Structures are given as structure tokens and as C-alpha cells.
Amino acid sequence: MENSRLDATFLALADPTRRAILARLAGGEASVTELAAPFAMSQPAISKHLKVLERAGLISVGHDAQRRPRRIEGRPLAEANEWLERYRAIWEQNFQRLDALLEELQHTPARRPARKRTKKRRTP
């Protein structure tokens, strides 16, 4: 995924109103009027947010020419999530190696007399 696209996704997600709109759309498509209803905002203000979401590819406009319902597009979200997951996964790989190392160290005879061998545990 291109960085600029990811930037647009995260920028769009940085605003609480836009996140609320997405959360609403996650439950099903909705018209601008329906989306504006829960917010103390004018329709033009909501439309502005919708533009940002649309440019980021997070929402699209449905075929009904009258209602022009907005609906959520999952792919950019999935890609953004994937990036964070990759970052997390690198750490998790390190930590799993650290798990194994710590396990090994606890089962190696202690070098310091202060550490009691009786504390030795077995993993379940």
C-alpha cells in the first residue's frame, strides 16, 4: 500500500465526527440527512466530512440517485489495520523469542546463591 493512501486513511480517521460517521455506516448505508441527524452540525458541515472520507476511499456513494446513500468501504481500513498489525507482529516475534529465553534462564541452574532453585516452574 502506498504511504500517501495510508496517510489519507489515517488523516480521515483522526477526526471524532468522521469516526462516528464510519461507526454509523458500519451498521449499514445511510443518507446525508440520516448521518447529520445525531450531530449538532449543518448538512454542509457533514458533507465536508463525507468528502474527506470519500477522498480517502473509506466510503462510497450508493446508486440510489435520490438518497445518494453513503456506505463504508472496508479495504482502506483493512490495509491501515494491516500496517499496524505488521508493526505489532514484529514486536510479538521478538517477545516470543524473549519468552523462550526467559523460560530457559529460569531453568538454568542459578549463578547467584540468593536465587532459590525451588522456584523453578514448569509451563502448563
Place this chain on the structure above:
Amino acid sequence: MPMTIEKAKVTMPSDREVTVTRSFKAPRALVFRAYTEPKLIRRWLLGPPGWSMPTCEMDVRVGGNYRWRWRNDTDGKEFGFVGTFREVQAPSRLVHTESYDPGTVGDGYPSGGEALVTTTFAEEGGITTMTTVMDFGSKEVRDAAVKTGMTDGMEQSYQLLDGVLQEPGI
């Protein structure tokens, strides 16, 4: 009271920071050693498969320096991090600076951006929870460092993503 975090958790607590949290089934004195002794660090701090850590120098005292370098096993290219310890309180707390060393990899990491990394080790019932907070000093540097241009509200965004991604049909 610390919670047990069985899988690495990554959050963005502020505009400037990234936090990684994880629990380990070991006393914190041991986790602290694994985090500060070169011989032990090289066994786990390796990143994705295909990388080794040929250089790991640690002078763990206030004002002491460290140097980490990783090498790609396939093309032999290297990159790393260098920094200075600011606080050393074994076995509970470690604060050090962190600067990217582009080595032969280069990469688009922000040059001159020095992060401040604070790692705390909290033990409870034989479980040690390690929390690493990386403060990049500014939103700009952090965003460049993580290369995604992530903005404020990232954590909420992430939570939203979690929720949204569980919706059917996505």
C-alpha cells in the same frame, strides 16, 4: 494494578508517542537482564526473520552509550540504533535516547530525529509487564518514524478499526 498482556499491544497515547506493552512469565530482575545484557539481547531483539544482530554494545549507566546493529542475512545490509542512557534504575526503569543509524540500508527514517525511550518493568505475582514508551519529540518526527503519517486520535482510530473490521461483509 497491572494487567497481564499476553500479546504485544501497540498504542498511540499521544501525538508524539508509540507505546508497546507485553507481559512475561518471569521475575522482573530477569526481564531487566534480558533487556540490558548484550549476550541475552542478541537472542531475542532481532525483528523479522532473516535478520541477525552482529553488534550489540551496552554501557548501562547514566551517560553510558549503546549501539545496536542488525544485518540482513540475504544481502548483508545493516542498519541500527544508537543512544545514551539517561536513567538506569535496575530492575524497574530504563530511559535512553534513540537515534537511527542508517548503516548501509539507508531507508527513509527521519535523520536527526532523536527519540526518548522509557521502559518500565512492573512485577506482580511472578509476571512482569514491560511497557516501552517511545517519545519522538514531535508529531512530525513520530509520523515520519513510523512512516504512515498517523495523526492524533490514532488510538481511537485503531479501536474503531477493530470494531469496524468485525462487521460482517468487510
